[in-house]
Amino acid sequence: MLDHIKTLSSDEFEGRGPGTKGEDLTVDYLTDQFKKLGLKPGNADGTFIQKVPLVGITPTPAPLIFKKGNETKQLKWRDDVVAWTKHVADSASLDNSELVFVGYGVVAPEYNWDDYKDVDVKGKTLVMLVNDPPVPDPSKSEELDPKTFGGKAMTYYGRWTYKYEIAAQKGAAGALIIHETGPAGYPFDVVQQKVTEQFDLVTPDKNMGRVNIEGWISTDQGRALLKMANQDFDALKKQAATRDFKPVALGVTASMTIKNTLRTIDSRNVVAKLEGRDPALKNEYVVYTAHWDHLGIGPAVNGDRIYNGAQDNASGTAGLLEIARAFTKLPQPPKRSILFLSVTAEEQGLLGSEYYAVTPIYPLTKTAANINMDGLNVYGRTKDITLIGLGASELDDYVRDAAGEQGRIIRPDPEPEKGFYYRSDHFNFAKQGVPALDPDSGIEYVGKPADYGKKVRDNYTEHDYHQPSDIVRPDWDLSGAREDLKVFFTVGYRIAEANKLPEWKPGNEFKAKRDAMLKGGQ
Numbered sequence: 191m192l193d194h195i196k197t198l199s200s201d202e203f204e205g206r207g208p209g210t211k212g213e214d215l216t217v218d219y220l221t222d223q224f225k226k227l228g229l230k231p232g233n234a235d236g237t238f239i240q241k242v243p244l245v246g247i248t249p250t251p252a253p254l255i256f257k258k259g260n261e262t263k264q265l266k267w268r269d270d271v272v273a274w275t276k277h278v279a280d281s282a283s284l285d286n287s288e289l290v291f292v293g294y295g296v297v298a299p300e301y302n303w304d305d306y307k308d309v310d311v312k313g314k315t316l317v318m319l320v321n322d323p324p325v326p327d328p329s330k331s332e333e334l335d336p337k338t339f340g341g342k343a344m345t346y347y348g349r350w351t352y353k354y355e356i357a358a359q360k361g362a363a364g365a366l367i368i369h370e371t372g373p374a375g376y377p378f379d380v381v382q383q384k385v386t387e388q389f390d391l392v393t394p395d396k397n398m399g400r401v402n403i404e405g406w407i408s409t410d411q412g413r414a415l416l417k418m419a420n421q422d423f424d425a426l427k428k429q430a431a432t433r434d435f436k437p438v439a440l441g442v443t444a445s446m447t448i449k450n451t452l453r454t455i456d457s458r459n460v461v462a463k464l465e466g467r468d469p470a471l472k473n474e475y476v477v478y479t480a481h482w483d484h485l486g487i488g489p490a491v492n493g494d495r496i497y498n499g500a501q502d503n504a505s506g507t508a509g510l511l512e513i514a515r516a517f518t519k520l521p522q523p524p525k526r527s528i529l530f531l532s533v534t535a536e537e538q539g540l541l542g543s544e545y546y547a548v549t550p551i552y553p554l555t556k557t558a559a560n561i562n563m564d565g566l567n568v569y570g571r572t573k574d575i576t577l578i579g580l581g582a583s584e585l586d587d588y589v590r591d592a593a594g595e596q597g598r599i600i601r602p603d604p605e606p607e608k609g610f611y612y613r614s615d616h617f618n619f620a621k622q623g624v625p626a627l628d629p630d631s632g633i634e635y636v637g638k639p640a641d642y643g644k645k646v647r648d649n650y651t652e653h654d655y656h657q658p659s660d661i662v663r664p665d666w667d668l669s670g671a672r673e674d675l676k677v678f679f680t681v682g683y684r685i686a687e688a689n690k691l692p693e694w695k696p697g698n699e700f701k702a703k704r705d706a707m708l709k710g711g712q
């Protein structure tokens with residue numbers, strides 16, 4: 191495992207950016223490994239490759255200008271504002287577009303929540319807060335109401351991707367999110383990575399249905415903007431956590447022109463197959479995924495421009511290869527087939543997995559489950575294993591059993607407020623109805639103090655997550671990852687042998703889609 195990680199995260203692989211020399215090297219490496227294991231090409235066309243057409247959009251740095259009467263304020267590119275356009279066009283602009291603060295920008299009928307009320311925001315630029323509205327529990331005011339937006343857990347309404355989607359649906363010209371480290375789940379310098387080339391799937395409307403300009407402004411600039419509008423950030427934020435909130439016209443306009451450099455590339459998902467032994471069930475699939483891409487070469491940090499992505503996600507990719515190896519060592523293959531799918535452009539918005547999920551090689555009705563690996567445990571053995579979105583599907587029960595046989599327990603996400611269920615590739619399978627598992631490292635380390643797990647995790651998030659310093663460290667201990675991989679192997683194997691396909695649990699948001707799909711598929 192360590193050899194794979196070292197190779198994939200070496201400087202030679204240049205941080206594995208899609209469309210770079212790093213992609214060529216990575217795709218060749220994975221293909222070569224799968225071939226050596228004696229696996230079959232995973233694509234029905236006889237190759238190990240699924241082409242993923244992407245458009246790369248590089249914005250030219252530009253200031254964002256706020257204007258109120260004669261008063262103007264210029265926000266500096268990257269330091270104060272990170273913005274882009276998804277329009278596949280040479281440029282996009284905001285031209286004295288009126289700014290409207292829309293709180294959390296959420297429309298959620300199931301929670302009887304609408305931040306827009308009847309206000310028409312067409313052509314305007316929305317200023318929004320990140321995460322879900324934090325609604326206090328009516329009985330315990332210091333806690334969040336578990337019945338509204340999942341309490342402490344982040345729902346999809348809290349994700350930045352949702353904010354730009356709803357802004358587009360409302361016909362807005364622009365959407366600016368005020369960054370805050372706590373609610374976002376990561377510091378502003380993670381947002382600042384987005385000043386480089388960003389990729390998107392090539393859509394028929396060239397993304398013209400999106401708002402002209404999407405972006406983030408720093409906390410300080412968000413506060414300053416509201417001050418300029420004679421508003422108080424904290425007071426508005428408090429109002430925004432109530433159902434009575436109404437949009438607030440700020441009396442300030444925004445102007446910005448972003449020029450683009452465009453290129454289209456075919457990036458690649460790499461896919462290998464172990465054919466099942468049962469004549470009928472071999473047409474059903476258990477799909478393991480791990481994204482191979484990372485951020486490539488970007489802005490220098492301490493003189494280093496290569497974002498090696500050792501944990502994220504050379505480690506998961508190495509895990510995928512080792513699980514594949516384990517399957518080839520079985521005396522006979524399982525009844526169902528196993529697909530090993532290493533997807534591209536996860537860091538660009540889960541694009542490779544989205545492409546697979548909407549353009550699958552094998553029908554999703556025949557896809558039993560997805561098991562995703564994104565960032566393995568490099569700190570030693572744990573007594574537990576975390577399941578993001580615990581309670582979603584019967585896959586949890588498979589993990590509980592397999593972990594139990596190792597004397598370990600499963601636990602829910604310790605940081606549900608960060609919305610991890612929406613932040614890696616399994617989400618695209620879930621969105622399409624396929625039961626999908628998002629396991630994560632445990633937090634209770636064998637022979638370590640109780641706070642060790644949180645410490646190493648926070649340290650990684652703060653210093654190395656999406657930074658050039660995400661590299662292989664001499665003190666890594668992969669014994670915990672090895673145990674986790676055994677669990678993932680066992681889970682996939684047992685699903686591939688089971689009498690029936692795993693299901694979503696009642697009440698899950700994706701269950702209706704799966705039930706309809708399977709009914710239609712019969």
Ligand SMILES: [Zn+2]
Binds near residue numbers: 481503536564614
């Ligand atoms: Zn990742």
